[in-house]
Amino acid sequence: MKEIKIESLLTVYDSLDELPKDVMALMEKAMEARNKSYAPYSNFSVGAAILLENNEIVMGSNQENASYPSGLCAERTAIFYAGAQYPDVTMVRMAIIAGSKKKVTDTPIPPCGACRQSIAEYEIKQNKPIELYFMGEKGKVVKSHSLANLLPLVFDKTFL
Template sequence: MKDIKIESILTVYDNIEELPEEVSNLMDHAMLARKNSYSPYSKFSVGAAILLDNHQIVLGSNQENASYPSGLCAERTAIYYAGSQFPEAKILKMAIIAGSRIHQTMTPIPPCGACRQAIAEYEVKQDAPIEIYFMGETGKVVKSHSLANLLPLVFDKSVL
Protein backbone atom coordinates (compact mmCIF):
# COMPACT_ATOMS: atom_id res chain seq x y z
CA MET A 1 0.00 0.00 0.00
CA LYS A 2 1.10 3.55 -0.65
CA ASP A 3 -0.45 6.97 -0.32
CA ILE A 4 -0.79 9.25 -3.30
CA LYS A 5 -0.85 13.00 -2.77
CA ILE A 6 -2.89 15.04 -5.24
CA GLU A 7 -2.54 18.81 -5.31
CA SER A 8 -4.32 21.58 -7.13
CA ILE A 9 -2.63 24.90 -7.71
CA LEU A 10 -4.93 27.89 -8.06
CA THR A 11 -4.15 31.55 -8.66
CA VAL A 12 -6.24 34.02 -6.68
CA TYR A 13 -6.77 37.59 -7.86
CA ASP A 14 -8.14 40.16 -5.40
CA ASN A 15 -10.69 41.42 -7.93
CA ILE A 16 -11.54 41.67 -11.63
CA GLU A 17 -9.30 44.70 -12.06
CA GLU A 18 -6.22 42.50 -11.48
CA LEU A 19 -7.08 40.18 -14.37
CA PRO A 20 -5.51 40.42 -17.82
CA GLU A 21 -7.71 42.49 -20.17
CA GLU A 22 -8.83 39.48 -22.23
CA VAL A 23 -10.02 37.65 -19.09
CA SER A 24 -11.62 40.77 -17.61
CA ASN A 25 -13.59 41.12 -20.85
CA LEU A 26 -14.65 37.47 -20.60
CA MET A 27 -15.82 38.08 -17.01
CA ASP A 28 -17.87 41.05 -18.24
CA HIS A 29 -19.56 38.71 -20.73
CA ALA A 30 -20.24 36.19 -17.93
CA MET A 31 -21.86 39.00 -15.90
CA LEU A 32 -24.14 39.80 -18.81
CA ALA A 33 -24.99 36.12 -19.29
CA ARG A 34 -25.89 35.85 -15.61
CA LYS A 35 -28.70 38.35 -16.19
CA ASN A 36 -30.36 35.76 -18.45
CA SER A 37 -30.44 33.14 -15.72
CA TYR A 38 -33.81 31.52 -15.18
CA SER A 39 -33.55 30.53 -11.53
CA PRO A 40 -36.90 31.11 -9.81
CA TYR A 41 -36.49 28.12 -7.49
CA SER A 42 -32.94 28.37 -6.16
CA LYS A 43 -32.66 32.17 -6.53
CA PHE A 44 -29.02 31.41 -7.44
CA SER A 45 -27.99 32.81 -10.81
CA VAL A 46 -24.90 31.84 -12.75
CA GLY A 47 -23.36 33.19 -15.94
CA ALA A 48 -20.60 31.61 -18.00
CA ALA A 49 -18.59 32.89 -20.94
CA ILE A 50 -16.28 30.78 -23.08
CA LEU A 51 -13.50 32.07 -25.33
CA LEU A 52 -12.82 29.88 -28.36
CA ASP A 53 -9.65 29.78 -30.45
CA ASN A 54 -11.63 31.28 -33.35
CA HIS A 55 -12.15 34.40 -31.16
CA GLN A 56 -15.86 33.67 -30.66
CA ILE A 57 -17.31 34.17 -27.18
CA VAL A 58 -20.12 31.80 -26.23
CA LEU A 59 -22.43 32.55 -23.29
CA GLY A 60 -24.54 30.42 -21.00
CA SER A 61 -26.72 30.91 -17.94
CA ASN A 62 -28.35 28.44 -15.60
CA GLN A 63 -31.86 27.40 -16.61
CA GLU A 64 -34.02 25.80 -13.94
CA ASN A 65 -37.18 23.73 -14.19
CA ALA A 66 -39.87 22.80 -11.66
CA SER A 67 -38.66 19.25 -12.25
CA TYR A 68 -35.22 19.96 -10.76
CA PRO A 69 -33.16 17.37 -12.63
CA SER A 70 -34.36 18.88 -15.91
CA GLY A 71 -32.49 22.17 -15.41
CA LEU A 72 -29.02 22.92 -16.71
CA CYS A 73 -26.07 24.83 -15.27
CA ALA A 74 -24.56 27.85 -17.00
CA GLU A 75 -21.27 26.10 -17.70
CA ARG A 76 -22.91 23.17 -19.47
CA THR A 77 -25.30 25.45 -21.35
CA ALA A 78 -22.29 27.36 -22.72
CA ILE A 79 -20.00 24.40 -23.39
CA TYR A 80 -22.68 22.35 -25.18
CA TYR A 81 -23.61 25.35 -27.31
CA ALA A 82 -19.93 25.87 -28.19
CA GLY A 83 -19.63 22.19 -29.09
CA SER A 84 -22.71 22.22 -31.28
CA GLN A 85 -22.09 25.52 -33.07
CA PHE A 86 -18.27 25.45 -33.33
CA PRO A 87 -17.33 21.74 -33.24
CA GLU A 88 -13.82 22.28 -34.58
CA ALA A 89 -12.92 25.18 -32.28
CA LYS A 90 -10.86 24.70 -29.14
CA ILE A 91 -12.03 26.16 -25.86
CA LEU A 92 -9.31 28.40 -24.44
CA LYS A 93 -10.89 29.97 -21.37
CA MET A 94 -14.08 29.86 -19.33
CA ALA A 95 -15.28 32.61 -16.96
CA ILE A 96 -17.97 31.94 -14.36
CA ILE A 97 -19.81 34.37 -12.10
CA ALA A 98 -22.33 33.04 -9.59
CA GLY A 99 -24.37 34.39 -6.75
CA SER A 100 -27.53 34.37 -4.72
CA ARG A 101 -30.31 36.84 -5.41
CA ILE A 102 -31.14 36.74 -1.70
CA HIS A 103 -27.77 37.76 -0.23
CA GLN A 104 -24.46 39.03 -1.60
CA THR A 105 -22.07 36.27 -2.67
CA MET A 106 -18.41 37.23 -2.32
CA THR A 107 -16.97 33.70 -2.21
CA PRO A 108 -15.66 32.35 -5.54
CA ILE A 109 -18.02 29.61 -6.76
CA PRO A 110 -16.35 26.80 -8.77
CA PRO A 111 -18.16 24.59 -11.28
CA CYS A 112 -20.25 21.79 -9.76
CA GLY A 113 -19.24 18.16 -10.24
CA ALA A 114 -21.50 17.58 -13.26
CA CYS A 115 -20.09 20.68 -14.96
CA ARG A 116 -16.53 19.62 -14.18
CA GLN A 117 -17.22 16.30 -15.89
CA ALA A 118 -18.72 18.04 -18.95
CA ILE A 119 -15.76 20.43 -19.19
CA ALA A 120 -13.39 17.48 -18.76
CA GLU A 121 -14.90 15.82 -21.83
CA TYR A 122 -13.99 18.83 -23.97
CA GLU A 123 -10.55 19.24 -22.43
CA VAL A 124 -9.76 15.59 -23.20
CA LYS A 125 -11.35 15.83 -26.67
CA GLN A 126 -9.24 18.84 -27.67
CA ASP A 127 -6.10 17.56 -25.90
CA ALA A 128 -5.44 21.04 -24.55
CA PRO A 129 -6.15 22.68 -21.18
CA ILE A 130 -9.09 24.98 -20.59
CA GLU A 131 -8.33 27.86 -18.22
CA ILE A 132 -11.18 28.37 -15.76
CA TYR A 133 -11.82 31.62 -13.87
CA PHE A 134 -14.57 31.79 -11.25
CA MET A 135 -15.91 34.24 -8.71
CA GLY A 136 -18.96 35.27 -6.70
CA GLU A 137 -20.76 38.51 -7.50
CA THR A 138 -17.81 40.56 -6.29
CA GLY A 139 -14.43 40.03 -4.71
CA LYS A 140 -11.74 37.49 -5.41
CA VAL A 141 -11.36 35.66 -8.71
CA VAL A 142 -9.84 32.18 -8.76
CA LYS A 143 -8.01 30.77 -11.78
CA SER A 144 -7.31 27.14 -12.52
CA HIS A 145 -4.93 26.52 -15.44
CA SER A 146 -7.02 23.50 -16.48
CA LEU A 147 -10.06 21.45 -15.62
CA ALA A 148 -7.76 18.53 -14.79
CA ASN A 149 -6.38 20.73 -12.01
CA LEU A 150 -9.91 20.94 -10.51
CA LEU A 151 -10.78 17.30 -11.24
CA PRO A 152 -7.46 15.44 -11.15
CA LEU A 153 -8.87 11.90 -11.34
CA VAL A 154 -10.94 12.55 -14.43
CA PHE A 155 -13.30 9.89 -15.80
CA ASP A 156 -12.85 9.85 -19.59
CA LYS A 157 -13.08 7.62 -22.63
CA SER A 158 -9.79 5.90 -21.79
CA VAL A 159 -11.54 3.86 -19.07
CA LEU A 160 -14.41 2.64 -21.26
Protein backbone atom coordinates in the same frame (compact mmCIF):
# COMPACT_ATOMS: atom_id res chain seq x y z
CA MET B 1 0.18 -0.02 0.36
CA LYS B 2 1.15 3.26 -1.21
CA GLU B 3 -0.14 6.78 -0.67
CA ILE B 4 -0.31 9.33 -3.42
CA LYS B 5 -0.58 13.06 -2.97
CA ILE B 6 -2.67 15.14 -5.36
CA GLU B 7 -2.16 18.88 -5.44
CA SER B 8 -3.87 21.68 -7.30
CA LEU B 9 -2.27 24.96 -8.22
CA LEU B 10 -4.68 27.88 -8.41
CA THR B 11 -4.09 31.61 -8.77
CA VAL B 12 -6.24 33.95 -6.68
CA TYR B 13 -6.80 37.55 -7.74
CA ASP B 14 -8.12 39.95 -5.10
CA SER B 15 -10.56 41.53 -7.54
CA LEU B 16 -11.57 41.83 -11.18
CA ASP B 17 -9.27 44.86 -11.47
CA GLU B 18 -6.20 42.62 -11.21
CA LEU B 19 -7.16 40.50 -14.24
CA PRO B 20 -5.63 40.98 -17.69
CA LYS B 21 -7.92 43.07 -19.93
CA ASP B 22 -8.90 40.14 -22.17
CA VAL B 23 -9.92 38.06 -19.15
CA MET B 24 -11.81 41.03 -17.69
CA ALA B 25 -13.76 41.32 -20.96
CA LEU B 26 -14.69 37.63 -20.76
CA MET B 27 -15.79 38.03 -17.12
CA GLU B 28 -18.03 40.89 -18.25
CA LYS B 29 -19.64 38.52 -20.77
CA ALA B 30 -20.20 36.02 -17.96
CA MET B 31 -21.88 38.81 -15.96
CA GLU B 32 -24.07 39.58 -18.96
CA ALA B 33 -25.01 35.90 -19.24
CA ARG B 34 -25.77 35.73 -15.49
CA ASN B 35 -28.33 38.49 -15.95
CA LYS B 36 -30.17 36.19 -18.38
CA SER B 37 -30.42 33.22 -16.04
CA TYR B 38 -33.75 31.63 -15.23
CA ALA B 39 -33.55 30.67 -11.57
CA PRO B 40 -37.00 31.07 -9.95
CA TYR B 41 -36.53 28.07 -7.63
CA SER B 42 -33.00 28.35 -6.27
CA ASN B 43 -32.65 32.12 -6.70
CA PHE B 44 -29.04 31.32 -7.56
CA SER B 45 -27.92 32.82 -10.88
CA VAL B 46 -24.86 31.71 -12.81
CA GLY B 47 -23.33 33.03 -16.00
CA ALA B 48 -20.57 31.49 -18.09
CA ALA B 49 -18.66 32.74 -21.10
CA ILE B 50 -16.21 30.74 -23.22
CA LEU B 51 -13.53 32.21 -25.46
CA LEU B 52 -12.92 30.04 -28.51
CA GLU B 53 -9.68 29.90 -30.49
CA ASN B 54 -11.42 31.67 -33.40
CA ASN B 55 -12.17 34.61 -31.00
CA GLU B 56 -15.89 33.81 -30.83
CA ILE B 57 -17.40 34.11 -27.36
CA VAL B 58 -20.17 31.70 -26.37
CA MET B 59 -22.31 32.46 -23.32
CA GLY B 60 -24.66 30.43 -21.16
CA SER B 61 -26.74 30.89 -18.04
CA ASN B 62 -28.40 28.44 -15.70
CA GLN B 63 -31.91 27.45 -16.73
CA GLU B 64 -34.07 25.89 -14.03
CA ASN B 65 -37.21 23.81 -14.32
CA ALA B 66 -39.96 22.86 -11.86
CA SER B 67 -38.81 19.30 -12.47
CA TYR B 68 -35.41 20.04 -10.92
CA PRO B 69 -33.25 17.49 -12.74
CA SER B 70 -34.44 18.94 -16.07
CA GLY B 71 -32.61 22.24 -15.54
CA LEU B 72 -29.11 22.95 -16.80
CA CYS B 73 -26.14 24.78 -15.31
CA ALA B 74 -24.60 27.81 -17.03
CA GLU B 75 -21.28 26.06 -17.66
CA ARG B 76 -22.90 23.11 -19.42
CA THR B 77 -25.27 25.38 -21.35
CA ALA B 78 -22.25 27.28 -22.71
CA ILE B 79 -19.94 24.33 -23.32
CA PHE B 80 -22.59 22.20 -25.03
CA TYR B 81 -23.54 25.12 -27.27
CA ALA B 82 -19.87 25.68 -28.15
CA GLY B 83 -19.47 21.96 -28.88
CA ALA B 84 -22.59 21.92 -31.07
CA GLN B 85 -21.93 25.14 -32.99
CA TYR B 86 -18.11 25.02 -33.18
CA PRO B 87 -17.26 21.30 -32.91
CA ASP B 88 -13.70 21.61 -34.23
CA VAL B 89 -12.73 24.89 -32.56
CA THR B 90 -10.58 24.81 -29.42
CA MET B 91 -12.03 26.25 -26.23
CA VAL B 92 -9.37 28.49 -24.71
CA ARG B 93 -10.88 29.98 -21.56
CA MET B 94 -14.07 29.93 -19.51
CA ALA B 95 -15.27 32.65 -17.12
CA ILE B 96 -17.92 31.89 -14.49
CA ILE B 97 -19.78 34.25 -12.17
CA ALA B 98 -22.30 32.91 -9.66
CA GLY B 99 -24.35 34.26 -6.82
CA SER B 100 -27.51 34.18 -4.78
CA LYS B 101 -30.37 36.61 -5.34
CA LYS B 102 -30.97 36.48 -1.56
CA LYS B 103 -27.54 37.57 -0.31
CA VAL B 104 -24.27 38.97 -1.62
CA THR B 105 -21.90 36.20 -2.62
CA ASP B 106 -18.28 37.26 -2.25
CA THR B 107 -16.58 33.84 -2.21
CA PRO B 108 -15.36 32.28 -5.49
CA ILE B 109 -17.82 29.60 -6.61
CA PRO B 110 -16.36 26.77 -8.73
CA PRO B 111 -18.31 24.62 -11.19
CA CYS B 112 -20.37 21.78 -9.72
CA GLY B 113 -19.28 18.18 -10.19
CA ALA B 114 -21.45 17.54 -13.27
CA CYS B 115 -20.07 20.67 -14.93
CA ARG B 116 -16.50 19.68 -14.07
CA GLN B 117 -17.05 16.32 -15.74
CA SER B 118 -18.54 18.00 -18.83
CA ILE B 119 -15.70 20.52 -19.09
CA ALA B 120 -13.22 17.66 -18.67
CA GLU B 121 -14.77 15.86 -21.65
CA TYR B 122 -14.04 18.80 -23.94
CA GLU B 123 -10.60 19.40 -22.49
CA ILE B 124 -9.74 15.76 -23.23
CA LYS B 125 -11.39 15.92 -26.68
CA GLN B 126 -9.34 18.93 -27.74
CA ASN B 127 -6.18 17.69 -26.00
CA LYS B 128 -5.57 21.20 -24.62
CA PRO B 129 -6.39 22.70 -21.24
CA ILE B 130 -9.27 25.12 -20.80
CA GLU B 131 -8.37 27.97 -18.45
CA LEU B 132 -11.07 28.57 -15.86
CA TYR B 133 -11.78 31.81 -14.00
CA PHE B 134 -14.53 31.79 -11.38
CA MET B 135 -15.90 34.11 -8.74
CA GLY B 136 -18.94 34.96 -6.67
CA GLU B 137 -20.95 38.07 -7.33
CA LYS B 138 -17.98 40.18 -6.23
CA GLY B 139 -14.57 39.80 -4.60
CA LYS B 140 -11.79 37.36 -5.35
CA VAL B 141 -11.36 35.59 -8.67
CA VAL B 142 -9.77 32.14 -8.88
CA LYS B 143 -7.88 30.97 -11.96
CA SER B 144 -7.20 27.34 -12.78
CA HIS B 145 -4.89 26.60 -15.69
CA SER B 146 -6.88 23.46 -16.44
CA LEU B 147 -9.98 21.62 -15.32
CA ALA B 148 -7.60 18.88 -14.15
CA ASN B 149 -6.80 21.09 -11.13
CA LEU B 150 -10.44 20.89 -10.05
CA LEU B 151 -11.07 17.27 -11.02
CA PRO B 152 -7.74 15.45 -10.86
CA LEU B 153 -9.11 11.89 -11.01
CA VAL B 154 -11.33 12.36 -14.04
CA PHE B 155 -13.48 9.60 -15.50
CA ASP B 156 -12.84 9.53 -19.25
CA LYS B 157 -13.19 7.38 -22.35
CA THR B 158 -10.10 5.30 -21.49
CA PHE B 159 -12.22 3.48 -18.87
CA LEU B 160 -14.89 2.44 -21.36
